Amino acid sequence: MKQAAPSNATSVLAPVIMFFILFGTWQFATVGFDIPRWILPNPVSIIETMFVSFSEFAPHIGISIVTIICGFLVAVPIGIMxxxxxxxxxxxxxxxxxxxxxxxxxxLITLVPLLMIWFGFGIEVKMLAVVIQSFPIVMMNSATGFNNVENIRLELMKSLCASRWQTFTMAILPSALPNVFTGIKLASIFATIAAVTSELIGGNIGIGSQIIKYSQYMQTEKAFACIFFTAIIGTTFYGLINLVERKIVRWKI
Known part of the structure; x- marks a missing residue:
């Protein structure tokens, strides 16, 4: 029997409840067992650090976002093409x-050092890492969609003497959009991972580089704050693409 889809309220409430359970357990464990903050800070102190030291994080957050978006915007059309x-x-x-x-x-971690040797340590190399990491997943999911278009649609276009380009733009691509967007959403995750990973490996700008810096100086709260910011960036990016999909691929929703 097919299960009923959860309501909008449930879809929002369930993860919120789980969030409070996880963070409540974390807070209770760190405070109750008196775990030193330099080993594992509690989530309240991490969130406080995110607000208090935001001006310190902001430039690096901006660099990471630019790296992710620029690389992603190059990777998606390459993958679809x-x-x-x-x-x-x-x-x-x-x-x-x-x-x-x-x-x-x-x-990717094995390729980034070589890319930095060849092209330097600038932001362009990190964007290239995002492209390399992201476009294959777009390509593979899009190809799956293009190869699984219903034959009746193709036969209709053939009966209308449509060109290959017309068949692709008017029948194949619209039918494959759910698969294409699946690839794009996965690429947003890969793009975030690639950007932060490349920043972890080399350079002194970007949110990834700050995780390394704060960890080395035992500023664990700030290191966790950077990790939280990374999660927020990735989740927001994914959510925006999911929203665009809902607006475009209405027949799937």
Whole structure:
């Protein structure tokens, strides 16, 4: 039997309750067992640090957001374009697929040091890391959607003597939008991870670099504050894309 979808109130209330349970347990454990703040600060002190020291974090948060968005905006069209090519031309699929799989299975942390040796330590390298990490997941999900369009739609376009471009833009792409947006949402997660990871490895700007700095100086509350900011950035980014999907792909919702 198909389960009923949760109501909007339940969808909001359930994670909020879980949030308070988790953070309440964390707060109780750190205070009750008198755990030193430099080992594990309690969530109240972390949130207080986020507000009190926000001016210290803000420039680095801005750099990370710019890195994520710029890399993401390059990765998405590349991924969709490559998906369109490999689903329409077998030779391109055969040629590119092994390299895309290589990028997917290779941990980014092993590539970033090489990218920095080749291209320096600027923000451009971190954007490149975001692109490398993000476009394959967009491509793979988009290709799945392009390859699973109902035959009746394709036959209709063929009966109307539509060109390959017309068939793609008017039948294939609209039908594949749920898969495309799945790839885009996953890419937003990968983009956040890639940006912060590249900042962890090298450089002194960006929220990732600050996590390393504060950890080295035992400023654990500030390190956790940076982690919380990273989570907020990633969650907000994902939520915005999900909102756009709901506005565009109305037949799926």
């Amino acid at each position: 490559l998906a369109a090519l490999i689903t329409n031309f077998k030779i391109i699929d055969t040629t590119l697929s092994p390299f895309v799989i290589f990028l997917v299975i290779t941990p």
